[in-house]
Amino acid sequence: MTTDIDAPVDLLWRLTTEIDKxxxxxxxxxxxxxxxxxxxRVGSTARLKQPAQASAIWTVTHLDPMREFTWETSRxxxxLTGRHLLETTGTGTRMTLALDVTGRLAGVLSALLGGPMQSSLRRESEGFAAAIR
Incomplete structure (x- = not known):
């Protein structure tokens, strides 16, 4: 899910990495x-509770300041690998949110929940955009 947001990359980076907020x-x-x-930082962990899901512990696996934050969890x-990518544009920042699913049950999960996962990413993008207004 890619969204162009009329805000500087440093503001979106702060919103992206201050996960407790x-x-x-x-x-x-x-x-x-x-x-x-x-x-x-790489190695940081957090317990995340999302609607209709059990809590999961996510671990940061990659962090490139002002550009990318990636973390993973297992079930x-x-x-599941969540990526938050930021790119400066002429008018603000392009934010890309992605969720990659791998493992022996990935095909089943994607078939059953692919639509809801994309909807969740869209709602998350809208949440970041609304937070800067």
Whole structure:
């Protein structure tokens, strides 16, 4: 899901990486509990509760300041990788949110929940855009 947002990349980077504040403006996140102190970095972990899902522990696997934040979680038969990509444009920032699903149950999950997962990414993009207004 890619969205152009009329805001500087540093503002969106702050919103993206201050994950403990997400429940205040993202309808796709009910609760975030950071499991380690300090700024978000590779290896940082958080327990994330989303609507209609069990809580999951996500671990940051890649962080390129002002550009990309990637994290992963596992469930039986699945690995989910969430990517938050930011790119400066002439009028603001292009935000791309992606959720990759791998593992032996990935095909089943994608077939059953592909539409709702895309809808969730769209709602999340809208939440980030609304938070800067």
């Amino acid at each position: 997400w429940p205040a403006f993202l309808p796709t996140v009910q609760r975030v509990d950071r499991l380690d102190p300090g700024e978000l 039986p038969g699945l690995r």
